[in-house]
Amino acid sequence: MSVIENIKKRFPDIENVEIRAVISMAGIDNIKRSWQAKNEDIPDIIPCGNSKCNLGGFDAFSMIWDAIKNNKTKGSENCLGEESIARINTRSCAQTIDYEIIIKKKD
Numbered sequence: 001m002s003v004i005e006n007i008k009k010r011f012p013d014i015e016n017v018e019i020r021a022v023i024s025m026a027g028i029d030n031i032k033r034s035w036q037a038k039n040e041d042i043p044d045i046i047p048c049g050n051s052k053c054n055l056g057g058f059d060a061f062s063m064i065w066d067a068i069k070n071n072k073t074k075g076s077e078n079c080l081g082e083e084s085i086a087r088i089n090t091r092s093c094a095q096t097i098d099y100e101i102i103i104k105k106k107d
Contacts, residue, residue: 003042003061007068015106017042017064021099023049026078035097048079048095056081058097067101074100 001009008014016039023046024032033049042064045057056079066072079093 016104
């Protein structure tokens with residue numbers, strides 16, 4: 001089940017969900033990229049874009065859930081993954097996402 005199907009099943013009064021975001025390397029202002037998706041185009045995990053990151057990204061369902069349940073329509077999250085530095089060393093991925101969730105309810 002997709003993120004939007006799951007959300008609409010739990011909250012049948014929701015018509016549309018959109019995420020608008022800027023993904024960046026933590027602490028580096030000049031490396032940013034815009035990202036957005038709406039409804040069925042919203043993935044389970046929003047890719048962080050770091051080619052060295054393993055099992056990373058941002059949990060779209062959690063962000064939407066917070067927007068609905070806690071009225072938290074804007075926020076910031078760290079990537080869930082880890083970077084491989086050498087064969088045995090890893091560190092947390094330094095990508096962050098600043099996001100806004102736009103929710104439209106049925107009339």
